[in-house]
Amino acid sequence: MQKPFMMGTERYEAYLHHLRYMSSSASKFSLDLFQHVVSHNPHSNLFMSPSIIFVAMTMVQIGARNETRNQMISTLQFRSKDQQSILDAASSFAYRLNKRSDHGILRSANRLYPISGKGILGDYRKAVVEHFASDVKHVCFISNPEGSRQEINKWVEEVTNEKIKNLLPSGSINALTRMVVANAIYFKGHWMTQFQPQSTTQTDFHTLDGKSLKIDMMKREMKKVRYSKNAALDCKVLQLPYIGNEMYLIESEMAMIVLLPNTVTGLLEMEKKINVQNMNQCIEDVFSPTVIVSIPKFKLESSFQLSDTLSALGMPDVFNQNKADLSGMGTDLFVSQVFHKACVDVNEEGIEEAAATAATMPAPPRTFIQTFTADHPFMFLIWNYEMMAPLFVGRFTGLETKAAQTRDEL
CATH class of the missing domain: 2.30.39.10 (Alpha-1-antitrypsin, domain 1)
Incomplete structure (x- = not known):
């Protein structure tokens, strides 16, 4: 997508419409997720990026069907079930998350890691590349679980300028893992008025x-x-x-x-x-x-494994091997884990x-x-x-x- 100042008026208005559509859903989901996590950690420091988790699960939702999709649509707070509207909104949201700035860095990335041998449908892969600026990468969970874990962690380190390390902790991947959703976001900015x-x-x-x-x-x-x-x-x-x-x-x-x-x-x-x-x-x-x-x-640094949390918020089927319907993505797939880690450094x-x-x-x-x-x-x-x-x-x-x-x- 072109930069907003290069768009015609009509196209720019469409961009803003789609952006606000996605942002409204993301904001509601963000507060739902934050409040749920806080209820289990009432006295703790906490830091997270619900917006990037929202994007990652929206990307999964594109491949969901039937009750699995209905649960995800509801939990992600979308006002409409129309898939094209969601895709158009996702394009604007993903574009904005990676817009360049002269004075700060904002960089995000999402990637699905399904097990090798599970064919990902071409239409699904095309959709996530086009609308989410994302990709799908097969890994060998069965034959090389530790190598798969290290590969995912290395990618996250690169995206976050080495600020997020060891997203997937030791032992988190094994031969029973079928798909991992990895997402990362990095921001560095400077106060308009700095402290001394x-x-x-x-x-x-x-x-x-x-x-x-x-x-x-x-x-x-x-x-x-x-x-x-x-x-x-x-x-x-x-x-x-x-x-x-x-x-x-x-x-x-x-x-x-x-x-x-x-x-x-x-x-x-x-x-x-x-x-x-x-x-x-x-x-x-x-x-x-x-x-x-x-x-x-x-x-602050916070780490989460969010499959139970997202299930509790209303989308349990996507994590259930016997109930998940991701037939718009491929066959016999379900989400094993959703890992999230975030850190913040507030200084002068x-x-x-x-x-x-x-x-x-x-x-x-x-x-x-x-x-x-x-x-x-x-x-x-x-x-x-x-x-x-x-x-x-x-x-x-x-x-x-x-x-x-x-x-x-x-």
Whole structure:
């Protein structure tokens, strides 16, 4: 697909329509997935890219039929079952995920790894290549499970600039494995207003269990950042924009959105209440005061095996050898595992990541200086304004923050 500024008006409007169609479904799915994972890890740090998981499972859905497809359509939150509409939307979504920027790197990739000998239909392979910028790669799970695991891990490392290593842990692949869905996403951006390293200090961070610990807290007075208070979620909202894309004349196309509960222990309740409507309200109902911003400097790494989670959300059949109907892809296929791993590094320069209707309080006079001090657990999103969807979703609770990385597994 051509770059948007090279498209005619009609084609560009179609591109935006398809993009927003896919983004709406992706946002709903992202929150469903995030909330389910949090319910099993209520006190843990967590970071993931539900959007790229959404793309990978949509790619599988193209080959699903009958009840398997119905379950996937429902779980992925598509408003229509029309396959061509989904394919058109997928093209726009995949294109946007890989759009080049002068000031940041956003790169994603998906690949299906079916067992050798299971023929993949030509029409299916053509569809995933054309609409998802993806491919299908056969591997020898039966005769060489460890070699297959290493091959998949090597591919993921390459896609994520070596930020995601060992996606498939030792022992995760064996002779009974029939298909693996691997997906990865990598983003590196720089704050529009960077923090100053000399202003980073050790500060108390208050955890959900009532304890305190020392963390590195970055601090800076920032002008014209996007800020609001949201009554429905009982939180403050801060949008920290990344430098945009001069090529597209965009000042800021992505931002880190921090949702900070008004109480130290308010994160769990806020996460239960959040939905697409009040999430979008947090993004849209903002103003631009001067804000004294204090947020932690941290690194997170989370790993997931998502077949049980996705089954619980409503698509169990695709993981069941006796029930899966992937006849639009090939014969006798089912998804054995879905692995996902994501990491984030929030520091003074910006962020480096890899992976994989609310009533708003009236804004105070703009002459006021606001304070935003994230000294207790919060939720954060890496938001794409053009897509109107989160590429990453995470939460910082301070758990094990003294370690270089934290790892949460399901």
